[in-house]
Amino acid sequence: MNRLVILGAAAAALAAPLPAQTLRVVTSTTDLHDIAHAVGDDRISAMSIAAGYQDPHFVEAKPSFALKLGKADVFAYVGLDLEIGWMPTLVDAARNRRINRGGSGDVDVSRVIPVLDVQATADRSMGDVHPRGNPHYWLHPENGKRIARLFRDKFSELDPEGAATYRANTARFEASIDSTTRALAPMLASIRGQPVVAYHTSWRYFQEFTGMNIVGFIEPKPGVPPSPSHLAGLIQQMKRTGAKVIIMEPFYDRKMPDFVARNTGAKVLVLPPSVDGVKGVDSYVELVDYDVRRLAEALR
Numbered sequence: 609m610n611r612l613v614i615l616g617a618a619a620a621a622l623a624a625p626l627p628a629q630t631l632r633v634v635t636s637t638t639d640l641h642d643i644a645h646a647v648g649d650d651r652i653s654a655m656s657i658a659a660g661y662q663d664p665h666f667v668e669a670k671p672s673f674a675l676k677l678g679k680a681d682v683f684a685y686v687g688l689d690l691e692i693g694w695m696p697t698l699v700d701a702a703r704n705r706r707i708n709r710g711g712s713g714d715v716d717v718s719r720v721i722p723v724l725d726v727q728a729t730a731d732r733s734m735g736d737v738h739p740r741g742n743p744h745y746w747l748h749p750e751n752g753k754r755i756a757r758l759f760r761d762k763f764s765e766l767d768p769e770g771a772a773t774y775r776a777n778t779a780r781f782e783a784s785i786d787s788t789t790r791a792l793a794p795m796l797a798s799i800r801g802q803p804v805v806a807y808h809t810s811w812r813y814f815q816e817f818t819g820m821n822i823v824g825f826i827e828p829k830p831g832v833p834p835s836p837s838h839l840a841g842l843i844q845q846m847k848r849t850g851a852k853v854i855i856m857e858p859f860y861d862r863k864m865p866d867f868v869a870r871n872t873g874a875k876v877l878v879l880p881p882s883v884d885g886v887k888g889v890d891s892y893v894e895l896v897d898y899d900v901r902r903l904a905e906a907l908r
Protein backbone atom coordinates (compact mmCIF):
# COMPACT_ATOMS: atom_id res chain seq x y z
CA MET A 609 0.00 0.00 0.00
CA ASN A 610 2.73 2.43 1.03
CA ARG A 611 4.60 1.58 -2.11
CA LEU A 612 1.52 2.35 -4.20
CA VAL A 613 1.10 5.73 -2.50
CA ILE A 614 4.74 6.58 -3.23
CA LEU A 615 4.41 5.47 -6.86
CA GLY A 616 1.25 7.54 -7.18
CA ALA A 617 3.02 10.62 -5.77
CA ALA A 618 5.94 10.12 -8.14
CA ALA A 619 3.59 9.91 -11.12
CA ALA A 620 1.83 13.10 -10.03
CA ALA A 621 5.18 14.86 -9.65
CA LEU A 622 6.19 13.82 -13.16
CA ALA A 623 2.94 15.16 -14.57
CA ALA A 624 3.24 18.53 -12.80
CA PRO A 625 4.98 21.35 -14.72
CA LEU A 626 8.69 21.58 -13.94
CA PRO A 627 9.78 24.54 -11.80
CA ALA A 628 11.56 27.31 -13.71
CA GLN A 629 15.17 26.35 -14.33
CA THR A 630 17.56 28.55 -12.37
CA LEU A 631 20.66 29.86 -14.11
CA ARG A 632 23.84 28.71 -12.43
CA VAL A 633 26.13 31.73 -12.21
CA VAL A 634 29.72 31.71 -10.95
CA THR A 635 31.63 34.98 -10.56
CA SER A 636 35.30 35.53 -9.83
CA THR A 637 34.68 38.22 -7.19
CA THR A 638 32.14 39.15 -4.53
CA ASP A 639 31.34 42.45 -6.24
CA LEU A 640 30.25 40.71 -9.43
CA HIS A 641 28.41 38.17 -7.27
CA ASP A 642 26.41 40.82 -5.45
CA ILE A 643 25.46 42.61 -8.67
CA ALA A 644 24.52 39.30 -10.35
CA HIS A 645 22.34 38.52 -7.37
CA ALA A 646 20.70 41.97 -7.50
CA VAL A 647 19.81 41.39 -11.17
CA GLY A 648 18.96 37.68 -11.06
CA ASP A 649 17.48 37.36 -7.58
CA ASP A 650 15.83 33.91 -7.20
CA ARG A 651 15.97 33.10 -10.91
CA ILE A 652 19.70 32.40 -10.54
CA SER A 653 21.98 30.60 -8.11
CA ALA A 654 25.25 32.47 -7.74
CA MET A 655 28.57 31.91 -6.03
CA SER A 656 31.84 33.84 -5.95
CA ILE A 657 35.23 32.15 -6.18
CA ALA A 658 37.24 34.82 -4.36
CA ALA A 659 36.21 35.87 -0.86
CA GLY A 660 35.80 39.59 -0.24
CA TYR A 661 38.76 39.79 2.14
CA GLN A 662 41.12 38.08 -0.33
CA ASP A 663 43.51 39.74 -2.74
CA PRO A 664 41.75 39.10 -6.08
CA HIS A 665 45.10 38.96 -7.91
CA PHE A 666 45.99 35.80 -5.95
CA VAL A 667 43.32 33.19 -5.26
CA GLU A 668 43.92 29.51 -4.59
CA ALA A 669 42.55 27.41 -7.48
CA LYS A 670 40.75 24.79 -5.35
CA PRO A 671 39.29 21.69 -7.09
CA SER A 672 35.86 22.53 -5.61
CA PHE A 673 35.81 25.72 -7.70
CA ALA A 674 36.45 23.69 -10.87
CA LEU A 675 33.48 21.45 -9.97
CA LYS A 676 31.24 24.52 -9.62
CA LEU A 677 32.52 25.91 -12.92
CA GLY A 678 31.87 22.55 -14.56
CA LYS A 679 28.12 23.01 -13.96
CA ALA A 680 27.95 26.77 -14.54
CA ASP A 681 25.72 28.36 -17.17
CA VAL A 682 27.58 31.65 -16.74
CA PHE A 683 31.08 32.49 -15.55
CA ALA A 684 31.51 36.24 -15.11
CA TYR A 685 34.95 37.64 -14.37
CA VAL A 686 36.61 41.04 -14.09
CA GLY A 687 39.04 40.46 -16.97
CA LEU A 688 42.03 42.60 -18.04
CA ASP A 689 44.19 39.81 -16.60
CA LEU A 690 43.14 40.48 -12.98
CA GLU A 691 42.47 36.74 -12.55
CA ILE A 692 45.24 35.50 -14.87
CA GLY A 693 47.17 33.88 -12.01
CA TRP A 694 44.41 31.42 -11.12
CA MET A 695 41.49 31.47 -13.55
CA PRO A 696 42.91 29.60 -16.58
CA THR A 697 43.72 26.52 -14.43
CA LEU A 698 40.16 26.40 -13.11
CA VAL A 699 38.48 26.94 -16.47
CA ASP A 700 40.62 24.17 -18.02
CA ALA A 701 39.82 21.78 -15.17
CA ALA A 702 36.09 22.58 -15.41
CA ARG A 703 35.76 21.09 -18.94
CA ASN A 704 32.63 23.11 -19.63
CA ARG A 705 32.21 24.40 -23.19
CA ARG A 706 29.66 27.00 -22.09
CA ILE A 707 32.31 28.94 -20.18
CA ASN A 708 35.23 28.48 -22.56
CA ARG A 709 36.27 31.59 -24.49
CA GLY A 710 33.44 32.54 -26.81
CA GLY A 711 30.98 30.14 -25.13
CA SER A 712 27.41 31.22 -24.33
CA GLY A 713 28.29 31.71 -20.65
CA ASP A 714 31.74 33.28 -21.01
CA VAL A 715 31.28 36.82 -19.63
CA ASP A 716 34.34 39.05 -19.60
CA VAL A 717 32.80 42.01 -17.78
CA SER A 718 35.59 44.41 -18.77
CA ARG A 719 34.25 44.58 -22.32
CA VAL A 720 31.47 46.98 -21.28
CA ILE A 721 33.78 49.24 -19.25
CA PRO A 722 35.64 52.41 -20.31
CA VAL A 723 39.05 51.21 -19.09
CA LEU A 724 41.60 53.51 -17.45
CA ASP A 725 45.39 53.30 -17.60
CA VAL A 726 45.58 51.39 -20.89
CA GLN A 727 49.19 51.39 -22.04
CA ALA A 728 50.46 51.66 -25.58
CA THR A 729 52.47 48.45 -25.20
CA ALA A 730 51.04 45.70 -23.01
CA ASP A 731 54.22 44.42 -21.42
CA ARG A 732 54.37 42.59 -18.10
CA SER A 733 58.16 42.24 -18.24
CA MET A 734 58.66 45.46 -16.28
CA GLY A 735 56.67 43.93 -13.42
CA ASP A 736 53.47 45.92 -14.00
CA VAL A 737 50.65 43.42 -13.38
CA HIS A 738 48.08 45.54 -15.26
CA PRO A 739 49.62 46.39 -18.65
CA ARG A 740 46.26 45.87 -20.45
CA GLY A 741 44.56 48.55 -18.38
CA ASN A 742 43.32 48.95 -14.84
CA PRO A 743 40.92 46.14 -13.85
CA HIS A 744 39.65 47.68 -10.59
CA TYR A 745 36.75 49.38 -12.36
CA TRP A 746 33.92 48.21 -10.08
CA LEU A 747 34.87 50.95 -7.59
CA HIS A 748 33.03 53.51 -9.75
CA PRO A 749 29.24 53.32 -9.30
CA GLU A 750 28.61 54.12 -12.98
CA ASN A 751 30.54 50.95 -13.76
CA GLY A 752 28.43 49.09 -11.19
CA LYS A 753 25.44 50.03 -13.36
CA ARG A 754 27.22 48.92 -16.54
CA ILE A 755 27.92 45.55 -14.91
CA ALA A 756 24.24 45.19 -13.96
CA ARG A 757 23.07 45.98 -17.49
CA LEU A 758 25.51 43.43 -18.93
CA PHE A 759 24.14 40.76 -16.56
CA ARG A 760 20.56 41.78 -17.41
CA ASP A 761 21.26 41.23 -21.11
CA LYS A 762 23.17 37.96 -20.65
CA PHE A 763 20.63 36.44 -18.25
CA SER A 764 17.77 37.49 -20.57
CA GLU A 765 19.51 35.83 -23.52
CA LEU A 766 19.90 32.52 -21.63
CA ASP A 767 16.54 32.72 -19.82
CA PRO A 768 14.15 34.77 -22.02
CA GLU A 769 11.18 34.08 -19.72
CA GLY A 770 12.95 36.03 -16.97
CA ALA A 771 13.68 39.09 -19.13
CA ALA A 772 11.02 41.32 -17.51
CA THR A 773 12.23 40.37 -14.03
CA TYR A 774 15.87 41.06 -14.93
CA ARG A 775 14.87 44.42 -16.43
CA ALA A 776 12.91 45.46 -13.32
CA ASN A 777 15.65 44.28 -10.93
CA THR A 778 18.32 46.17 -12.87
CA ALA A 779 16.26 49.36 -12.80
CA ARG A 780 15.83 48.95 -9.03
CA PHE A 781 19.58 48.38 -8.57
CA GLU A 782 20.46 51.49 -10.60
CA ALA A 783 17.97 53.55 -8.59
CA SER A 784 19.53 52.36 -5.32
CA ILE A 785 22.97 53.43 -6.56
CA ASP A 786 21.60 56.84 -7.54
CA SER A 787 19.91 57.40 -4.19
CA THR A 788 23.07 56.31 -2.35
CA THR A 789 25.33 58.67 -4.30
CA ARG A 790 22.82 61.51 -3.82
CA ALA A 791 22.94 60.95 -0.06
CA LEU A 792 26.76 61.00 -0.21
CA ALA A 793 26.88 64.40 -1.96
CA PRO A 794 28.11 66.38 1.10
CA MET A 795 30.86 63.79 1.76
CA LEU A 796 31.88 63.77 -1.91
CA ALA A 797 32.07 67.58 -1.91
CA SER A 798 34.44 67.45 1.08
CA ILE A 799 36.67 64.83 -0.62
CA ARG A 800 36.96 66.59 -3.99
CA GLY A 801 40.49 67.84 -4.74
CA GLN A 802 42.01 66.49 -1.51
CA PRO A 803 45.50 64.98 -1.92
CA VAL A 804 45.86 61.33 -0.88
CA VAL A 805 48.25 58.44 -1.45
CA ALA A 806 47.12 54.90 -2.38
CA TYR A 807 48.90 51.59 -2.04
CA HIS A 808 47.83 49.98 -5.34
CA THR A 809 46.05 51.36 -8.41
CA SER A 810 42.79 49.79 -7.16
CA TRP A 811 41.61 53.29 -6.26
CA ARG A 812 41.91 54.95 -9.69
CA TYR A 813 38.22 54.55 -10.57
CA PHE A 814 37.29 55.59 -7.04
CA GLN A 815 39.38 58.68 -7.67
CA GLU A 816 37.35 59.41 -10.83
CA PHE A 817 34.15 58.99 -8.83
CA THR A 818 35.07 60.95 -5.70
CA GLY A 819 37.38 63.59 -7.18
CA MET A 820 40.10 62.85 -4.60
CA ASN A 821 43.57 63.59 -5.92
CA ILE A 822 45.98 60.62 -5.79
CA VAL A 823 49.44 62.25 -5.66
CA GLY A 824 51.39 58.99 -5.46
CA PHE A 825 51.29 55.24 -4.90
CA ILE A 826 53.19 53.08 -2.42
CA GLU A 827 53.86 50.73 -5.35
CA PRO A 828 55.98 52.34 -8.11
CA LYS A 829 54.02 50.20 -10.62
CA PRO A 830 51.00 47.95 -9.97
CA GLY A 831 52.29 44.79 -8.27
CA VAL A 832 55.87 46.08 -7.87
CA PRO A 833 57.15 46.53 -4.29
CA PRO A 834 58.64 49.94 -3.48
CA SER A 835 62.38 50.62 -3.30
CA PRO A 836 63.77 52.91 -0.58
CA SER A 837 64.31 55.65 -3.17
CA HIS A 838 60.68 55.38 -4.35
CA LEU A 839 59.47 55.76 -0.77
CA ALA A 840 61.79 58.73 -0.18
CA GLY A 841 60.37 60.42 -3.29
CA LEU A 842 56.82 59.63 -2.17
CA ILE A 843 57.47 61.17 1.27
CA GLN A 844 58.75 64.35 -0.42
CA GLN A 845 55.71 64.43 -2.71
CA MET A 846 53.36 64.07 0.28
CA LYS A 847 55.07 66.91 2.14
CA ARG A 848 54.85 69.10 -0.96
CA THR A 849 51.18 68.39 -1.61
CA GLY A 850 49.99 68.08 1.99
CA ALA A 851 48.60 64.56 1.55
CA LYS A 852 47.38 63.34 4.94
CA VAL A 853 45.81 59.96 4.15
CA ILE A 854 47.29 56.73 2.76
CA ILE A 855 44.60 54.37 1.45
CA MET A 856 45.35 50.65 1.50
CA GLU A 857 43.46 47.37 1.09
CA PRO A 858 43.00 45.05 4.10
CA PHE A 859 45.11 42.28 2.50
CA TYR A 860 48.31 44.29 1.99
CA ASP A 861 51.14 44.46 4.53
CA ARG A 862 50.98 47.62 6.64
CA LYS A 863 54.76 47.90 7.01
CA MET A 864 55.41 50.28 4.09
CA PRO A 865 52.31 52.47 4.59
CA ASP A 866 53.11 52.74 8.32
CA PHE A 867 56.69 53.73 7.52
CA VAL A 868 55.52 56.48 5.15
CA ALA A 869 52.89 57.61 7.66
CA ARG A 870 55.52 57.92 10.43
CA ASN A 871 57.65 60.08 8.16
CA THR A 872 54.87 62.41 7.05
CA GLY A 873 52.37 62.56 9.92
CA ALA A 874 49.74 61.08 7.59
CA LYS A 875 47.34 58.35 8.67
CA VAL A 876 46.79 54.94 7.12
CA LEU A 877 43.19 54.28 6.10
CA VAL A 878 42.30 50.64 5.46
CA LEU A 879 39.42 50.53 2.96
CA PRO A 880 37.81 47.40 1.53
CA PRO A 881 37.90 47.32 -2.27
CA SER A 882 35.26 44.57 -2.38
CA VAL A 883 31.93 43.44 -0.96
CA ASP A 884 32.54 41.42 2.25
CA GLY A 885 36.02 42.95 2.50
CA VAL A 886 35.20 43.95 6.07
CA LYS A 887 32.36 43.07 8.40
CA GLY A 888 29.14 44.95 7.68
CA VAL A 889 29.86 45.65 4.00
CA ASP A 890 27.47 43.06 2.60
CA SER A 891 26.44 44.56 -0.72
CA TYR A 892 27.79 46.64 -3.57
CA VAL A 893 25.76 49.69 -2.56
CA GLU A 894 27.03 49.35 1.03
CA LEU A 895 30.60 49.14 -0.27
CA VAL A 896 30.30 52.45 -2.12
CA ASP A 897 28.63 54.07 0.87
CA TYR A 898 31.17 52.72 3.39
CA ASP A 899 34.28 53.69 1.42
CA VAL A 900 33.09 57.25 0.74
CA ARG A 901 32.07 57.84 4.36
CA ARG A 902 35.30 56.42 5.79
CA LEU A 903 37.43 58.49 3.42
CA ALA A 904 35.51 61.68 4.19
CA GLU A 905 35.97 61.03 7.95
CA ALA A 906 39.70 60.40 7.53
CA LEU A 907 40.16 63.62 5.55
CA ARG A 908 38.21 65.76 8.02
Ligand SMILES: [Zn+2]
Pocket residue numbers: 665738743744808809810830
Ligand atom coordinates in the same frame (compact mmCIF):
# COMPACT_ATOMS: atom_id res chain seq x y z
ZN1 LIG B 1 45.41 45.34 -9.29
